[in-house]
Amino acid sequence: MKLVRNLIPSFFICMLLCTAASASQPGTPDELQVFQNFAFGWVVKLNKNHIKGFSHMEVLLQKDGKYLARYHAISPDTIACKVKKTSAKSKGMVGLLKYIETIYESTGISPQEACANKFKPVKNIRITEIFSNSGKGWR
Template sequence: MKLVRKILTSFFICLLLCSAAYGSQPGSKQELDTFNNFAIGWVVKLNKSHIKGFSRMEITLQKDGSYLARYHAISPDSISCRVKKTSAKRKGLVGLLKYIETIYESTGKTPQEARANKFTPVKNIRITEIFSNSGKGWR
């Protein structure tokens, strides 16, 4: 249930942040809307399927006998979207999706306790993804 809430929160925050970029970006509103929808779906998919995401968190035994639980998630408040027209003669667009992937950790005396305790962010990784659209959708 918490994971579903996180995914929905990510979705709505991404929608708000990406739509806030409309005023300063070249391209039509329709192009921005299309990329915005694609970006939201992409981020939700990333959070859901990350190899080290919440549903597949790593739990390791530490030297002191405690357990460390760790997972990665995209911080929804860090997402920004941008669309540019290409300089090519053919019709084309480039979409930039920037976000911060955060690593969260928790410890406990047992694996179950480590998974249930409060997670704290320990590292942020800045990521920029570049997508193109030559009339066949975002890739």
């Protein structure tokens, strides 16, 4: 629940920034805005269903007898979107979605304490995903 409360303000700030950025790009502001909406929805799904996400947190017993709790999350304020037209004769487009997935960890003397303690970011992973749209929506 704490993660959701932290992500919601970031999501809205990012939406405002990306909307301003899309308005300043010539040529395809509507296409970019549609892709950005798709991308934000995609990231929400990733956070919800990630096999190592907050709801599927790993808890590992360490050699020293303490427990390590770990999960992955994507902050919406790390999202960057770009749309390019393809060179194909049909009206195809390619969308690039870049974001940073962060790994958070916490320790404790029991699994419950490890999950309840404050989590700290320990690693950032840069990810780029490529989507296509040939007139039937982004996939």
